[in-house]
Amino acid sequence: MPHRRFLPLLLLPLLALPVTAQDVLPEIVVQAPGEAASQAFVGDVLDSTHGKQLARWHQPLCVTLRGFTPDQEDRFTKRLQEAASIAGLHPPKAGCRPNAIVLLTNAPDLLIDRMLAQHPGIFAPAKPSEVRRKLADGGVARVWSVALTMGADGSTPDAATKGGATITSVKIAPGNATRLASATRADLFRAMVILDVKGLAGLPLDAVADHVAMRLLGQMGEAEGGRLPSILSLFQTDAGTRPLALTDWDRALLRELYTAPAGTTADRQRRQIARRLTETAGSEP
Template identity: 35%
Template sequence: MKCDRIYSGLFTLLVAAGLCFSTGGALAQEAPGEPEATQVAPVTVEGRRLADQVRNFVGEVAAAPRGQQLARWDGRVCVGTVNLDPRYGQFMIDRVVQTAVSVGLESGEPGCRPDILIIATNDGDQLARSLVQDSPSGFRPARGGTDLGRAALRRFQNTDAPVRWWHVSLPVSVDTGEIAAALDGEEYTTISVRDASRLRSNTRDELRRVIIILDVSRIGVVSFGALSDYVAMIALAQVDPQADTSSYPSVLNLFNDLAEGAEAGGLTDWDRDYLTGLYRARDDRARSSQQEREIAREMMRASDGNED
């Protein structure tokens, strides 16, 4: 698959003739023949308090670039798919958009240029390597702290995972939303410092690009609804691709559960509470560890509400 360069702030991908490319956020009711997702059963870990479970889950899943805050989308997101049947591509877009709206985001208009790009392929390694070779600065901008680093990018290109993803984030001013550093060799913007604090920062980190590759040769037989929810989770949050979530009820166990012969469903309460906590947490925390504690507190509050 031949893909053009990825430009600043979003992915512009020109694909060979015959591939399906769709974008937008109009909500569809269902995909043709799509079965209802089966909810993942709750997991009980003996001898561990719920609060400890929640904190450990957050610590396992969250993956901010070194020295940076956890990033999230701000305002509106545009989702696009490549090489999926238009009906199923739209279904996946809608699932991501529905989850985005549930945490307070808005959907881009149909035909918008995607900043969340989902590509299906028969050879994930080859596609990932081609994309990185074609636009190395699109994956690792000149400014540090926008991604997980060189070793993680090598894993992105060579993993045997059925689904792989890559996030790029940028620091922006808490007060104005102005970008603190530009992408792709553009000039840096100076952000004035109004105060100094160990608890608060003058900048926050925003997600700017996410590319997700679905390797259909490795995915196997899964519910398309569950796969779409899996994509929504990794599209809206910086999830560690190496996270071990096997002890927790999460859609991130989709492929682990299938390997064990179990039925896996879509987003769980834990997943939704994690995303809600991420988007409710203060965006001016000085460190990602502070955000993680706040997310855990939000998850605990949601758990208390669910028990009422």
Template identity: 30%
Template sequence: MRALIASAFMLATAAGAAQAQTQPAENDDLVITGSRFREMVRSFVQEVAPPELSEEQLARWNSRYCPLMAGIPARQAQYLVDRMSQRAHQLGLRPGDENCRPNVLVFITPDADVLAQALADDHDLVAYYNNAEYGNSLGRDALAAFVSSDAPVRWWHVAQTVTERGTIISNSGEVVRSEASRLYRPTRQDFNRVLVIVDARQAAGLQFEALGDYLAMVTLAQLDASADTSQIPSILNLFGQRGASEPRLTDWDLAYLEGLYSAPRHAPDSNAQERAITREMEDRLREPQ
């Protein structure tokens, strides 16, 4: 894995690298009122949900979250990594120290298209797009869309299929004991790695605080890159509404992430997880101020 990471970073115009070690961040509250509130929450959850999940379950990080960044000076990279790690810490994850094995790889480059193609060609980095061995991703069509995208930020998530207790499942023929029922599956989806490419030209002029929160949002959850969140206060509107959107994760974003990380991990399908996220968001956004 270390050799793969090293070769991938040689593809980026890296000026520095940083890894995470930090503390929780601040959290602002937002009061939501109105008769359409429940429908707005439900629509938001459905809008950002990733399409065509082969395992029909939403993935999340299990415990360790270790970003590594290339393409900008070390001091700026460290700020972004720390910001991302603060958000991970808020969700109960364990940000890595300087010796952690990176599993979130962020490239900031003016040659985003070239790098995207190079990463896609490295099957060891985008592994499991054909559901081989013990993991999965969104598939070949999604990988092609990742390469051809002209978005300011594009991302690629790789997940592992594990038992509800976290034991890795492979095609080796080894028998793994697990429990299941009509309410729960014997497996869950854990992120294995996330690759992110930031188009340096399109990101020019952004506040680093805002960019760090955006990167946290799209690496802590697997989101639909084509989602339209323009009607909802969200950091995902950062590039579409420059100067108008909040320069940090909003209450809606935080509520979604809290919902994802509190939803049943081995639910029977992603619909059940999305319902749990919706309920959690409703409760959190309606909390008295």
């Protein structure tokens, strides 16, 4: 198995989140629209993988936070693990080695430049230009994740690691080339979320944590505001209409992402997730 560690970070001074911890927000209940709406929602938020596979964690999510006060860190971590439990992940053990990090800063671009200059292995095997293109979007939450190609049973294919980069290849037995999708799966290996404190003013801590949880648990983008109720639209919709907690759609999406067959193609996974969302969103706790 590849050596699982998160590279050390030299961080800039970080500001604390300017919100006050609050009681758990009331659950947002929505009615499930038809399958067309489900397909649009899934296509909107799940990263396009061009026929490959949707990545997810196959180990506990162990998150470290930087830039939060101790009270905020405890509450934020609790919300992240509540979302991870919806996905069916086991809680991490005490003292676990972090595989995800959430950074809170008032200078995200400067922080990214510092990490690229001093710890480029964090982003390997991507080139600095690719990292800047991906993260220089000016968004409130900027996400970077690395996924590994694993055997469908979790075994490690031929892997070569160098300087923190993990390059994987899969050997298929003669006659089985058409079954590549069933021979592999995509495992999330490490993930990072950089939060721009300037875009968080007035937002509840729980809402930010729930949004980050969705972005960490799958390679998800921000949802278009108004398509379907989702915490993924936290930074895309007006304050009066955006959900401030995981919705039924979000919970169903997590459940279906983590129960969809891991060894099939992303297109088939997305179709199954959309179909199951139509059946389950709004009907399960």
